[in-house]
Amino acid sequence: MTLTRTPAPTPQPDPGRDHDPHPTPVPAQRTGQVAPLDRVVSPDARRRLTRPARRREIVAVIEPTWARAADTEGRADLDVVHAEPDLVREAAERLTAHLQPGELVAADGGRLTLRLRREDRAARPVRLQEMAYHAVEVLERLRDHDGVIDLGVGWSPITRRQTPDLAEERAAEAATESLRQRDLQPRHGRSAKRQPKIWWFSAGRQVLWATVGSVVLPFLALVGLWAVGLDVSGALYWALVAALGITALGIWAECVAALDPPRLPAAPDRPAPRASAVIAAYLPNEAETVLETVEHFLDQEYEGELQVVLAYNTPVDLAVERDLHALAAREPSLTVLRVADSTSKAQNVNAALAVATGEFVGIFDADHQPAQGSFDRAWRWIADGVDVVQGHCVIRNGADSALARLVAVEFEQIYAVAHPGRAAVSGFGIFGGSNGYWRSSALEQIRLRGSYLTEDIEASMRLLANGGRLVNDPGLISRELAPETPKALWRQRMRWAQGWFQVSARHLPPVLASPYLSLRQKVGATYLLGWREVYPWLSILAWPLLGFLAWRDGGLSMSTPLFLLITLFVTVSGPLQTFVGWRLAVPEVRRHRWWFVGAAIANLVAYTELKNLVNRVAHLKQLRGEHQWVVTPRTAASQSATDTVTSERSTA
Template sequence: MFIWIEGFLSLKRVDPPLEPGSPYPPASAIIAAYLPNEAATILDTIDAFLKIDYPNQFQVVLAYNSPVELPIEKTLQEIQARNPRLSLLKVLNSTSKAQNVNAALDMIGGEFVGIFDADHQPNPDSFTRAWRWLSNGIDIIQGHCVVRNGDASFISRTVAVEFEVIYGSSHPGRTRWHQFGIFGGSNGYWKTELLRKTRMHGFMLTEDIDSSFRALEGGSVILSDPQLFSKELAPVNLPALWHQRMRWAQGWFQVSLKHFWTGLRSNKFSWRQKLGLFWLLGWREIYPWISLQIFPLIAFWVLKYHGVDRLNWLIPIFVLATLFTFSVGPGQTIFAYLVAAKEIKDHPKWFWLYLLASMLFYTELKNIIARVAQVKQVLKEQQWKITPRGEGKPAE
């Protein structure tokens, strides 16, 4: 039921005020990169950031770590020499995105800052739109991440539509329903002082989600804007997708263990927000296990009534519950299509393929990943595996 409510709420477009609440201040962008993994894409990323249209000082900090000197570093230094907007920061002894972001906080001069992964290419007006939110009572604004290599493989096409489900429909709808959003790690904009106070915790696999809840527990306001676009690369094969989603799932489980009870006890949250916390940090974690219970239940009935052929599959409540459950996937896909970014919406076939994949195997694959991730956390197995950047021309 919650998923349907989120979907309907996401259909209404909500834009920031036409004018900022205060004049545009200096702004900064932090691009966090593990350079050996980003060498093939980082120049395109830098080019996109240097084309940002902003009416005041704009600073781009590339905060990166690399175990060895790379030829691309010389090229980056040459770009920095030509363009005063770009600042390079090699973070020695860093082993995480969190360390890179925290190190960059010491050198940024903007009143607000956007955080990005190294494959992101934000729209030229992103920072002006973000400030129209931040200057009118919002502390953190999360944008819409759009996959730009959807034509590279079946996996990347699936993720392209999934991101429309997440960033186009679920996040905005959930923000309006539960009255709080989350920072998703990239294409998110913070008031600088809040980010300096919160910082990123490198011991969390999803330091972005953890920082979101720490900010929320401090009374901050987080919003999701599906019209605040940035393009990124999706995994192009199953192993890359598996490792990425395993980290996400285990990281979310860490956050749930850390913030579930704290959030429910907090006087900073309304009852509606606590309902959202229960949904995000409670139900979402136990559902992958609950979804398996239909199998022992059917097995019990088969044993009790001495055969599959003796079961009554047309019990009204069972039929209605089954139909409602199976309607969620098509419903999410329709909502995603209605609110999708144009470059993804121009490929309706991708949405049909996503729907088919979700109904046949993709949803259960994500449930399997969630269950394995929880077991890994219980066994204290924690390993960060770099997600290789996908390739392929962007979808037109």
Template structure:
């Protein structure tokens, strides 16, 4: 041991307890520390040290290990077990020089380990360093050492304080739990350091999108906790949505590799009804937000989810189901109700006003005629514009990059066709194509083994089972975490794309477009009269209406099956599982944000149509109800968008507003004629030879045949050759099919308004391969 040469004593305060059975060591350490202005207590053993500690707790302990009565290892164990001394810094000074002894001491809770013989100035320097920067147990730190945000205990204190203030001021707030879906997989690849790397980068984004009074914490699982004081429920989604958008847009890396993140956010409100159910305790609030975050993880659509009592019910579902006969009668009664509303209510209004001396027959007749003329004229205009559709640039704007195909499937209904679909995609003529099958199934199925065998044979294919999924949107959103392509095509489980589909799509996307929607062609038209009806109808939709409407209104729409997206755009937009037509909703959000969507009738993919009337009803009911949801959501947002021109806003009004109003207008001639018959004293007294009525009727009746003519002219060759299908469709559409679809549209509105939403997946059987035609 050497003497100390510490220079002029520093003016310091504090008390140090020196514990050693060697008196010479105790006095040497005492002298060195007192030279620095510190007060020093001494003890000869661990037991004597404990006696000192019961009287007064020093600022630091310097202790030997080998001592009588109680050694240093036992002493540090006692200190760390006592809440009053568990944070007390302790430095071991011992002749036990083995590495295993140092490891044992540090594991027991020592803050430093100095071996004898020692340099006094080194011991003094280490003591002074510990006194200047006293160590604190991790669980007692106010802030997380890696991110600087609040630790759980301190966050709970702040949350409790804010809850109390909200109760006094009647100004509610919210607490949110934020995680990223990819965290678990990154941790498996890179270890626990992945959590810390992500957190250190994410906290910068969080703080950039939060307000001055907001607080950020981090729980023991690595998730972020966000406290939003004085933020009512109506304002929370927008604020958390901005945080989510920021996390999606930011560039992250783990282990030197770039990664894309999918934030999942849940939140719970406090202070709205103080103490109503005891739910404003901090632990319970965080648990509620975490439950909502689990629900958000099920959708992966970037939408913050609010806690509601119904979320608790999903964890403990009710066993009481509605009687089956009630479910069977519900839809027929709704059909009757729509006719009562569409016929009897207007008739009663006309008759009631007439008895009050107000005859509205003429203006109502003119309004109905104008409505029918406007609708018919728009359909004719779409047809003529579809004769010269928009075409992709002749050459790509950039070399063909890696592409991905995401096939969304529900295996119990689509197991019969999914293998042939995967094989069709692997035969696609594109140089670097990744194929991801994102599927959900309530039980293990034999086809999963076949899919795994394909994956082992071909590295381009990835089968991805999405646990807990209940929609196409959830499957697609889950697949985006595994997508590697610069652009991605989205398909249903029965689609077979044309060989050049991805190359053609890239010509659009590489020249400034965000989404391109292709032409879906039915490949099983021979299966039934329903299938051939749908085959012709699809040509009128995808070969005529979509491209004609895109030219008429200045934007395309749909973006669903056989839709191709720039991957970064789809990652930012996502698909929302709460929408029944999530693809239309997503594409309209692109349009409202200033994005560009093309519609290309030459970008072909072949699919299976429903083969029974029941399947077709379920499919069209979902479509109609989904369109109604989209209309309610986007009609106002379209007009509010600064990115849309007046022409586009008018087109969106026609697309969303008029399509929902027209099914009701289409039946208004019936109550009007009934009223006129009452007014005139009988149907026989009505004058049917009014020129306007005749011309309007003829023009309206011309729309159906005209649309069929356009469809046959523009259909793909294998459908165009089936002349009988078009005649059959014309007959069916004229007699019943058009009104049948109007009935569905009206019933769908009623179902949506009463909150009746159900996703029914159409069963898929294997059909003719793409490009083939059944004999």
């Protein structure tokens, strides 16, 4: 089931819907064996394993189900079908070919229980993830079904304090949670960790440590080392020169590459297939915008057949749901799916796979409005062998406030310059969470994982490490709303920064070890996942170094090489990216030149350092164990902003 690079231009079959009527025979040579459940969870079973394996074992539970849609009066409900015991028994027989000597698997009713060697001490063993994919592959071959397979995968270690039967009980509880998330991700069965209390004082301390602490402590360290006869200012100076130089070269390379946008593949020689647009929404947050969004998608022009799926969750019933169901009853192409047990966007998207019938799927947030022809343009990339194509997100309420204008320019710097430029330099793109189009078979295998704050980047890295092809197309336009308050912007960027840190810590080593990636791509991944986490801490060291030099030498000359280097960096790299962003921006944003001038000044004065501060605080939050996901509040754009965007579209 592991994703490999899709050859172009031959379209690939969808493993979630194709059925092999002649499944491959079970290999004659087996390394593990099927056993009764009581033997799998028996303490004596440890003696049957080789001596090294006795040191670390786990009990894993895999619970397979199939999810399919049941349409009722303008809405869709998920019908979950559990695997039949006979099917599970046959799957257990076939899985023995993937077990190591002495490992056991039991078919207990509708689920599989495994006794495995623990290959590593990570929270989610790599082998168990591979076993989950093997189970999907086997079950897909054994059952002719019309739904999407979901696996609940849980595990727990066998220790001196935790017997095998207790490990099995906790693994089963974890499998239930995994099944609720619908992400095929193994979960560790253990007692829930208590979340640290988040209040204003703890947040204030984190900001203090990330600013004053990262300046004062290095300064005191420099002074202390000087007092004992060790001057490290020279080494720190050259480290800063290297750091600033690497970042400047990265920005300049992205700007140059972005000026030559990727060429759209030739139109495929077969008709456009059915496509699905999945809109993920948390309705209490997006009730004001969701109807407008759905109607915009229903008006989309596409040469093929377009299915629109609204997958949403809400803790309370809302009046807008009646309007949505009435609209779905009138529009055959619209499916409204309330995901009852969902608490995240990832769960909504994963649940939508049970009702999405397109050969490729566009994923959007509930405030997005893609440009006409977007699905036709995306299809040309998918038909060319691409697994994911990420488009250009544009802020459509920039006229509402100074903050919205700043974010509108920043989005042009990100989606018109940084993302396509980096993709050209590094040889791979990333999925940004919205306005991204997936080959359906790839999305069914990869899924989105709600355990990460940036499930989009995490899915991108898993797809990349498994040989998937991701590209960025700045011509795929979709318009969205910017946060309206500094508090909302802070929360959004904090979630992004902490999520990136989670992904970097978890996925940089597997990406670097992937046999599918070239050296160029691995260097790009190191810059993207590694350097971006280190740089915010390195850049701020310029201030304690300047302070130390002033203290040591009795003053600081404005001609100090470091001062000149910093001045050159901040006055060239940032404005250059802003200027290229203006050159490549969509017409309705590019016409506001003073927005870009104001953004360039804001970046020089405070905004760039504010984003570095967000990254440093995010690291502290992650290390403290704060993993709460906070939604970004959204309201409809002002009427003046909407009218402006509408008029500009007609003249673009």
